[in-house]
Amino acid sequence: xxxDDESARRRAEIREFLDSWQTFPAFLRDRYLTVVxxxxxxxxxxxxxxxxxxxxxxTFLDPMVENCNPAWMxxxxxxxxxxxxxxxxxxxxxxxxxxxxxxxxxxxxxxQVWAEETPAKVAGSxxxxxxxxxxxxxxxxxxxxxxxxxxxxxxxxxxxxxxxxAMSRLIAAAxxxxx
Numbered sequence: 001x002x003x004d005d006e007s008a009r010r011r012a013e014i015r016e017f018l019d020s021w022q023t024f025p026a027f028l029r030d031r032y033l034t035v036v037x038x039x040x041x042x043x044x045x046x047x048x049x050x051x052x053x054x055x056x057x058x059t060f061l062d063p064m065v066e067n068c069n070p071a072w073m074x075x076x077x078x079x080x081x082x083x084x085x086x087x088x089x090x091x092x093x094x095x096x097x098x099x100x101x102x103x104x105x106x107x108x109x110x111x112q113v114w115a116e117e118t119p120a121k122v123a124g125s126x127x128x129x130x131x132x133x134x135x136x137x138x139x140x141x142x143x144x145x146x147x148x149x150x151x152x153x154x155x156x157x158x159x160x161x162x163x164x165x166a167m168s169r170l171i172a173a174a175x176x177x178x179x
Contacts, residue, residue: 010148011036018042023171024155025138029055031086031150032095033079044174045130045138045156056083056099060107071127073109078124080113085120090150125159132173136166 014028018039025045027038033055035048042049048058048065059065059079066072087096103110125139138156145151158164 007148007151010145011151014145014151014153021155022174023167024157025049026153026155028145029152029154031090032099033083033086036151040174041170042156044132044170045128054099055079056103056110060103060110066109068129069127073113075126076109077113077116077118078121078126080110080116081118081120084114084117130166130170133166133170136163138163138167 011028015037018026018028018037021039022041025039025042027035027042027049030036035051035053035055038049038051047053048055056079059076065075069075083099087100090096100114104114122142123140125137127135127137129135137159139159140154140156143153143155145153158167
């Protein structure tokens with residue numbers, strides 16, 4: 001079995017796991033920070049978690065992200081750090097060059113945080129203001145997929161009672177049970 005077939009098989013298996021998780025938003029991203037799989041709860045949480053969305057481009061080039069999130073700079077620093085970490089682990093290929101080049105040309109904040117060289121974190125938290133559920137703070141954990149180091153599973157959970165209540169509203173809106 002070639003590497004592409006193995007990668008597709010592994011991603012299909014992970015997609016099945018993600019689809020079964022009805023109380024935790026989660027998505028799988030590749031080394032370019034592009035979402036390759038996500039569960040319904042993640043997609044309802046944020047349009048950035050739709051399959052095919054590049055998290056770096058979304059964070060720095062979508063004006064709504066910066067304008068609607070008071071903690072945007074923290075998010076921007078974390079995303080830039082993840083992209084830099086991924087570039088450091090892999091050869092700088094045309095896809096990486098394209099993403100970094102586009103962001104450098106179109107986003108002054110990206111150029112600033114890229115130059116700071118903030119280290120990447122495997123865990124942290126982020127603030128969301130969801131149209132359905134309201135504001136919430138979620139902690140995340142990034143887990144590298146064994147035998148496929150290029151993919152990272154990102155799982156979210158509420159950090160406090162108010163965020164848990166908001167997550168419950170999001171789960172209810174998704175038509176899933178919180179059991």
